[in-house]
Amino acid sequence: MAIATSPPKKIKLNRIGLELPVYRGGKTTLCAGCGHNAISERIIDACFTMGVDPTQVVKLSGIGCSSKSPAYFLGSSHGFNTVHGRMPSIGTGALLANKQLVAIGVSGDGDTGAIGIGQFVHLMRRNLPMVYVIEDNGCYGLTKGQFSPTADVGSTLKTGVVNDLPPIDTCALAIQLGATFVARSFSGDKKQLTAILKAALSHRGTAMLDVLSPCVTFNDHEGSTKSYAYVKSHDDPLEELDFVPFFEDITIDYEPGTTQEVTMHDGSRLYLRKLDQSYNPTDKMQALRALHETHARGEFATGLIYVDPMADDFLTSLNLVDEPLATLPERRVRPPRAVLDEVMDDLR
Amino acid sequence: MPSSDAAVAERSVVASTTPVINDFSIQVATVNGSGSQTANLVLLRSIFQMGVPVSGKNMFPSNIAGLPTWFTIRANKHGYVARKTEIDFLVAMNPETAREDVLNLKRGAAVVYDEPLKLDALRDDLVFYPVPFDTLVGQVSRDVKLRRRVRNMIYDGVLSQLLGVQLEQMEVALRRQFGSKPKVVSINREALDVGFAFAEQHLEKRDPYGIEPMDENGGRILVDGNAAAAIGCLMAGVTVVTWYPITPSSSLCETLIGYLRKYRVDKETGKATFAVVQAEDEIAALGMAIGSGWAGARSMTATSGPGVSLMGEFAGLGYYAEVPAVIFDVQRVGPSTGLPTRTAQGDVLSTAFLSHGDSRHPLLFPCSPEECYSMAINAFDLAERFQTPVFVMSDLDLGMNTWMSPTFEYPTKPIDRGKVLDQETLDRIGRFGRYRDVDGDGIPYRSIPGTDMPAYFCRGSGHNEWGQYSERADDYEKNVDRLTRKFETARNWMPAPVVEINRKARIGIIAYGTTHWAIIESRDQLAAEADLQTSYYRLRAYPFRSALASFIERHDRVYVVEQNRDAQMSTLMRLELRAELAGRLRSVLHYAGMPIDARSITENVLIQEGYRVEHSEADGPLPHNAGVGGE
Ligand SMILES: Cc1ncc(C[n+]2csc(CCOP(=O)(O)OP(=O)(O)O)c2C)c(N)n1
Ligand code: SF4
Numbered sequence: 001m002a003i004a005t006s007p008p009k010k011i012k013l014n015r016i017g018l019e020l021p022v023y024r025g026g027k028t029t030l031c032a033g034c035g036h037n038a039i040s041e042r043i044i045d046a047c048f049t050m051g052v053d054p055t056q057v058v059k060l061s062g063i064g065c066s067s068k069s070p071a072y073f074l075g076s077s078h079g080f081n082t083v084h085g086r087m088p089s090i091g092t093g094a095l096l097a098n099k100q101l102v103a104i105g106v107s108g109d110g111d112t113g114a115i116g117i118g119q120f121v122h123l124m125r126r127n128l129p130m131v132y133v134i135e136d137n138g139c140y141g142l143t144k145g146q147f148s149p150t151a152d153v154g155s156t157l158k159t160g161v162v163n164d165l166p167p168i169d170t171c172a173l174a175i176q177l178g179a180t181f182v183a184r185s186f187s188g189d190k191k192q193l194t195a196i197l198k199a200a201l202s203h204r205g206t207a208m209l210d211v212l213s214p215c216v217t218f219n220d221h222e223g224s225t226k227s228y229a230y231v232k233s234h235d236d237p238l239e240e241l242d243f244v245p246f247f248e249d250i251t252i253d254y255e256p257g258t259t260q261e262v263t264m265h266d267g268s269r270l271y272l273r274k275l276d277q278s279y280n281p282t283d284k285m286q287a288l289r290a291l292h293e294t295h296a297r298g299e300f301a302t303g304l305i306y307v308d309p310m311a312d313d314f315l316t317s318l319n320l321v322d323e324p325l326a327t328l329p330e331r332r333v334r335p336p337r338a339v340l341d342e343v344m345d346d347l348r
Numbered sequence: 349m350p351s352s353d354a355a356v357a358e359r360s361v362v363a364s365t366t367p368v369i370n371d372f373s374i375q376v377a378t379v380n381g382s383g384s385q386t387a388n389l390v391l392l393r394s395i396f397q398m399g400v401p402v403s404g405k406n407m408f409p410s411n412i413a414g415l416p417t418w419f420t421i422r423a424n425k426h427g428y429v430a431r432k433t434e435i436d437f438l439v440a441m442n443p444e445t446a447r448e449d450v451l452n453l454k455r456g457a458a459v460v461y462d463e464p465l466k467l468d469a470l471r472d473d474l475v476f477y478p479v480p481f482d483t484l485v486g487q488v489s490r491d492v493k494l495r496r497r498v499r500n501m502i503y504d505g506v507l508s509q510l511l512g513v514q515l516e517q518m519e520v521a522l523r524r525q526f527g528s529k530p531k532v533v534s535i536n537r538e539a540l541d542v543g544f545a546f547a548e549q550h551l552e553k554r555d556p557y558g559i560e561p562m563d564e565n566g567g568r569i570l571v572d573g574n575a576a577a578a579i580g581c582l583m584a585g586v587t588v589v590t591w592y593p594i595t596p597s598s599s600l601c602e603t604l605i606g607y608l609r610k611y612r613v614d615k616e617t618g619k620a621t622f623a624v625v626q627a628e629d630e631i632a633a634l635g636m637a638i639g640s641g642w643a644g645a646r647s648m649t650a651t652s653g654p655g656v657s658l659m660g661e662f663a664g665l666g667y668y669a670e671v672p673a674v675i676f677d678v679q680r681v682g683p684s685t686g687l688p689t690r691t692a693q694g695d696v697l698s699t700a701f702l703s704h705g706d707s708r709h710p711l712l713f714p715c716s717p718e719e720c721y722s723m724a725i726n727a728f729d730l731a732e733r734f735q736t737p738v739f740v741m742s743d744l745d746l747g748m749n750t751w752m753s754p755t756f757e758y759p760t761k762p763i764d765r766g767k768v769l770d771q772e773t774l775d776r777i778g779r780f781g782r783y784r785d786v787d788g789d790g791i792p793y794r795s796i797p798g799t800d801m802p803a804y805f806c807r808g809s810g811h812n813e814w815g816q817y818s819e820r821a822d823d824y825e826k827n828v829d830r831l832t833r834k835f836e837t838a839r840n841w842m843p844a845p846v847v848e849i850n851r852k853a854r855i856g857i858i859a860y861g862t863t864h865w866a867i868i869e870s871r872d873q874l875a876a877e878a879d880l881q882t883s884y885y886r887l888r889a890y891p892f893r894s895a896l897a898s899f900i901e902r903h904d905r906v907y908v909v910e911q912n913r914d915a916q917m918s919t920l921m922r923l924e925l926r927a928e929l930a931g932r933l934r935s936v937l938h939y940a941g942m943p944i945d946a947r948s949i950t951e952n953v954l955i956q957e958g959y960r961v962e963h964s965e966a967d968g969p970l971p972h973n974a975g976v977g978g979e
Contacts, residue, residue: 026817058643058797059805071805071817078797080642080669081807082635083661089632093639093647096588096623098798101643119635122628321619325587326644326796330763332621333585333646335611337758343579343607344755347569 015051015247023048025075029068035187035213035228036066036135040073042190043104043133046197047074050245057102058094062087062116064108065142066135066213074104085116088123091130092314098324099315102201103130110140113149113168120170124177126314127205131197134170134208135187137215138226145218156223172291174208175284175306180313181207182287182306186235187214188228189302195241195270196304202246204265205313212300225298236294238279238303239272264309272304281307368556370400370425372436374507377449378500379442381413386525386536387500388419392750393521394504394513395423396570399562403429404750405943410595410688416445423559429752430866431745431943437511437557439503440467441481450474458555460506475555477547479506484546488539498539505543510551512558515544569753573746576717577676578604579756580724581648582611585763586674588647589624590636595689596744597650597678630655634662637673638737641666642806644768644796646728650676652744653695654684656702663737664703667831668809670783670792672731672766674724676740678747681941690941691744693861696916699739700890706828710838711890712740715864717753719888720746725759726843732766734838735794743911745862745943769795774802782806782815783827790834835891842889847899853881855957856903858896860887860917862943863909869946870953878954887917892924900929907953909936911944 012019023044028037047057059079061067067087070079082090091103112120112134123132138151147155150170151163174182181203185193193211200207212235214220214228221227225234239260244250246267252259254271260280262270272281280286287306294301321328374391378384385406392404402423409415422432434454440446440461447470450459455473463478484502485495508515518540519533526532577600581589589608591601601624608622623640627633630651637647651659656677666673679695681687700711710730712723723740731738767773773793774780782804783792792813795801804815809827812818859867864886874880885899885906900906908918915935922930936952938944954961 055800055803056798076803078795078803079805080639081805082639083665086631086635086662089627089635090639090642092625092632093588093590093636093641093645094643094797095639096590096625096636097640097643097645097647101798118628119632122632318623319619320623321614321617321621324644324798325621325623326640327799328587328621330585332614333587333612334583334759334763339611340579340583340756340758343582344569347571347575348755 014048016053018048018051018054020044020048022054022076023074025070025072028072030065030072031217033216034065034141035137035211035215036069037072038187039133039135039193039211039213040069042193042197044073045194046201050198050201051247052102052201056100057104058091060087060091060094060103060105062107062111063142064111064140065215066106066108066137067111069135070104070106085111085114086119087111088116088119088128088132092123092126092128095128095130095315096318097326099320100324105130105132107132107134108141108148109134109136109138109150109170110148112170117149117168121173121177123206124174124179124208127178127180127311128314129204129206131200131207132209134210135213136170136210136226137213137219138224139215139219141215141218145215150226152225155225156221158218158221169291169295170208170210171305172288175287179208179306180205180308180311183208183304184210184212184300184302186212186231186300186302188232189235192237192241192302195243198243198245199241199264199268199270199304202264202266202268203307203309205308205311231300234299235302236297236299237275238281238290238301238305239274241303242271242273244269244271262304262307262309270304281305366556367558368436369558369560370423370562372557373420373422373432373434374437374439375435375449376419376421376439376503377442377445378417378419379413379444380408380411380415380417382441382500383497384417384419384441384500387504388421389750390501390518390521390525391504391507391513392421393524393570394508394517395421395559396565396568396752397517397520398514398559399565400559401425401427401429401562401564401752403752405431405745406749407942408689416442425562425564427564428865428869428946430869431945433945433947437555439507440465441500441503458557460503460510477506477510477551479503479543479546484542485539487542489535494535498536501536501539502543502546505540505545506547506551508540509544509547510553510555512560514561515540565752567755569755570750571717571753572599572748572750573714573717573720573742574600574678574748575603576720576753576756577650577714577724577740577742577747578607580721581728582607583721583759584646584725584728586646586648586728587622588637588640588645589622589649590627590633590640590647591649592627592630592633592651592655594630594652594655596680596748597652597655597676599748600650600676600678630658631662634659634666634673634675637675638662638666638671641672641731642669643798646732647672648674648676648728650678652678652680653682656695656699660703663709664707665808666737667703667707667709669806670735670794671737671806672735673737674727674731674740675737676724676742679741679743687941689744691862691911691943692939692941693741693743693863693911694913694916694939695741696910696912697914697919699741700920708835710734710736710738710842712738712843713860713888714740714742714746715861715886716746717751718756721756723843729761729764730838730841733764733841734791734834735766736834741861743862767791767793769793769801780804781813783811783830784813785830785833789837790830790832791837839891839893842891842893844893845888845895846886847895848884849902850881850883853883854904855880855953856883856885856899856906857909858885858887858899858906858917859909861911863911866944866946866949867909870949873946873950874953877950878959880954880957890920892921896921897925897929900925900932904932905934906932907934907936907956909938909944909949911938913937913939
């Protein structure tokens, strides 16, 4: 595979004329080396290169170290650090109020897999257009290192306590629930994560990203299957990804049969160079099988695991007017006197 | 004539020879799921159409079919519409409860009953009218299904004849019920006629009760509080409705959805100016309402006590992050396996302080459908003006029962979206600080996501006035003090109380919500029967107005009447009142799951005032065998 043209590196402004620093946020208060910080950097990158309009973005999160991170990217966007495990409902509400918003949600594996599993399930079912990132470290960072529901059987805490409950695989769960974009990545894999984030921003529907994001303070020891070293050595990418946004006129050449091209809802294209000849991310059964098999080997299947780029999203199904409901003028939301009269007559 | 009838005539005591016109109550005892609701509403509506003040209360089990249900209609020429405990006229259709229903009646009451039940053997101080319903319904149709459906309409026909409820009015009511289905109207009409003819030929009127036309209901409508609230939401310009079904609040959202589909779809584009989502639970329902309130929608949800408890954490977030949302709490008795289909005013304290440390919420207390309507509109304005969740505290009695009401007034004020930041304001205030008290009233400005106004990062209480993250003690204190100031400002924006001062009165009464209707009647009873004059303060909102203290100051003793065990409103008042004033408060409490009645209040007040009272059946008869199940 070869990229035919590559844009000159000098360009400092993006598609909508903004500089990179506009996409930065406040100074992080997370631990140095925390995987979550790396993910924030990738979100900044992806939003900058995609030319996402920060005034149209809402950043949403639950509670946890991970959920603090929206304060550290896109500082000129609105954000809402909500309550533990319930960010999906706040996000749903925000999008009902204004269907034009670009919603970026950040959650943790505890925030999603434990207290928030109910809202997560229904978010996946609804296919609400939103990027939903789980920063997955297998533990509760903010409450100092307890196991989370994504911890593997046999994985240990710093204190030596062994986890003996099976993990929830959020990707497998999401696919079963009808999610339309499911990916797994690693905070340490810059290229893959950025490509997936860009594709996620091009998707119309819920884009669920489970990003392995080691907690360097509470879960980075030997015996943990979510440590940096363990994840790095057990990362098993399904494909190599290249993303071409809709506004770039680039063609990618590839040998027939080696690469699958996926056209996203906005016209962007995703090139998936197959590492395993048989993998097809639009096939649910294959996706589930891949997740199962890699997990059984003690590895993580990463990359775009499942995608259905053209499925109907929740907001479209509501048949809303084109403008945001939030700012409709009074005359469009308060019916005229004649309506009240009619309603009264019906009750007489 | 049925063979037992002669015997009945011999044994029965004719209660009274003086006719009792437009002042009695009818109770219909049936099994739920038997289609009796139609017959009951037709009866209620016919009396209403005859210009007689009337109210209807349904006492139903938490069950879909097969358990006992009682529907009580009270016709009252004086306009009293509260529940009255004594039943004057019973229609006994349910074999399971019939015995007890009859034994509970006061002397002289009349009973229309299904003949095979042989209820006439139970007592000799009642007037019995046996009706062979199965035989009669056979004359209407051979179809088993149809027979089941119209069987109850026969008692309407019988009552029409016995009580003088005009048949033409019943037909009008039928048409209202089944408007577009002429076949259904006609078969029901037949059933009415069969009942009427039977009564005419076989029943000799021996009770004193009767309905005669009056002219009291001009300009009135019949409506339940939930539908009224739904109309209020429609007129308030609601844009986002997120909810989770729970009796007795479901019909609020369901009715609203009907109106929204009819009146809020853009004519040209066919697209909706509203969004409705049935959430996965009440936590999500309020989460969505708060999310959309934050993003600028006029959002609402409706629920009842169990749902309110689930909403706790989000209510606190809404309070601290200062996000508008409207929550209807149609109150009912306690947990889901309790008396979920019975009324109460039991969520007052828990809702006022719902959630974690130092949360406080404005509450509105409608007493009538008209107030469900107007307070719904007001609630949206208040929620946006004060950027906080506002609770409308209705109850099952108000929400689900049928009430007479004046027609609703079209809103006179434009929608108030509160302090939403715009360019002009931004120029005036210089720099946007989300939690800055620019105007000294505790209310900050907010910007709406997706607009071109400056953004802020919204989080609970850990922020300074610029909306920046802060855990500093002084920032926190300053912020919660401002929230207190905001709540103080809200006091005078809340619906004012309705106060009636009687200059001769030494004692005052305070009540709120549906208790009002029994208070009107009870005050008349106190005046007429014991020459006890009272003043009355009908509380309509929390936070309270300063008028509350002045009212208590004027009186030696003040009775706070409410429908809960723990004197919740009175407790809420005591938190604010000077000890000397708090000491004047007494409580009259009613918590049987049935709407409060005047007689209970009157007796309770008289006893506390030192009168000797011969105890009536003020709290009975309560059907204690009503089915109970999970909701
Ligand atoms: C209702 C509620 N329960 C418990 C907590 C305490 N709490 C805060 S963060 C957290 C766990 C966060 O874990 P995770 O989502 O995995 O995020 P991480 O900190 O690991 O990034 C818990 C239990 C809370 N804030 N709210
Ligand atoms: S405790 Fe763990 S998850 Fe939290 S900031 Fe530190 S490294 Fe990250």
